[in-house]
Amino acid sequence: MRYKGMVIRPPSEAESYILQVTYGCSHNRCTFCPTYLDKPFMMRPAAEVFEDIELAGRTLPTVRRAFLADGNALVLSNRRLLPVLTALRQRFPRLNRIGSYANAPDILGRSHEELVQLRKALLSIIYIGLESGDNVVLERVNKGATVEEMVEAVRRAQDAGMKVSVIGLLGLGGTERSQEHAVATARAIAAMSPRYFSLLTLMVVPGTELWEEERRGDFALPSPLDLLGEMRIVVDHLTDLGGTIFRTNHASNYVALAGILSRDRERLLSAIDDCLGKGPPALRREWMRGL
Numbered sequence: 001m002r003y004k005g006m007v008i009r010p011p012s013e014a015e016s017y018i019l020q021v022t023y024g025c026s027h028n029r030c031t032f033c034p035t036y037l038d039k040p041f042m043m044r045p046a047a048e049v050f051e052d053i054e055l056a057g058r059t060l061p062t063v064r065r066a067f068l069a070d071g072n073a074l075v076l077s078n079r080r081l082l083p084v085l086t087a088l089r090q091r092f093p094r095l096n097r098i099g100s101y102a103n104a105p106d107i108l109g110r111s112h113e114e115l116v117q118l119r120k121a122l123l124s125i126i127y128i129g130l131e132s133g134d135n136v137v138l139e140r141v142n143k144g145a146t147v148e149e150m151v152e153a154v155r156r157a158q159d160a161g162m163k164v165s166v167i168g169l170l171g172l173g174g175t176e177r178s179q180e181h182a183v184a185t186a187r188a189i190a191a192m193s194p195r196y197f198s199l200l201t202l203m204v205v206p207g208t209e210l211w212e213e214e215r216r217g218d219f220a221l222p223s224p225l226d227l228l229g230e231m232r233i234v235v236d237h238l239t240d241l242g243g244t245i246f247r248t249n250h251a252s253n254y255v256a257l258a259g260i261l262s263r264d265r266e267r268l269l270s271a272i273d274d275c276l277g278k279g280p281p282a283l284r285r286e287w288m289r290g291l
């Protein structure tokens, strides 16, 4: 297995075989995102991808899950992706799930039939970074998609039978739009009704445009307790969700929570209130946080 540059995957893919089919992110312009700043987007040569699958099939034959990296492997056409999915199924006989990050245009640019083709080929979970349900915030951070487009992308993926995991980013509205960001994010999640919803907490990283904005005084990150307050607003506004599984288990968060929103909302709120009441000692230490 050979990897180029930093490779990330969602926490829930910790046990998965990670296969790079692309390098970087085809958008790579979000002002807060440091992940692929040093790795320009490119498609990985197909021959190398298939060689890696062969190699991994020999060393990890019992793998049950695979994850396609990097930032949005779904940017590849079905013509390119389907042979990769076939090779994975052939080399890993116990494989029962393949996942990938996706940007909204990667879904919206496909027909229903093309999405179904991918799902039938075992690409059954995708991860979409909503980041914020507030279009003002999305435009400021140059997300490259509107809330409406992302809601539509999630619906279309779900209509094709895929599970969708949606990610929101606490703090992205700064102190200025903290409240709007939290309320609108809850509204977008309610419209999507995804299988999974995770919240991460923004860490402003040197080298990003957002870091420069912060230095100039054009952006201010809410305090840790205010970020937890944002989490409370999001959960408090998610009153009508079905079985969405909510998680804050990413290392960037100050508090790790998990539950099914329709069943555990009150428990989640009271856990957040407990931390808010105890103050900073109840929060994960800064040195323990990570991207």
Ligand code: SF4
Pocket: 025, 026, 027, 028, 029, 030, 033, 034, 035, 071, 103, 129, 143
């Ligand atoms: S779309 Fe995702 S991976 Fe790409 S720049 Fe934005 S946050 Fe980073």
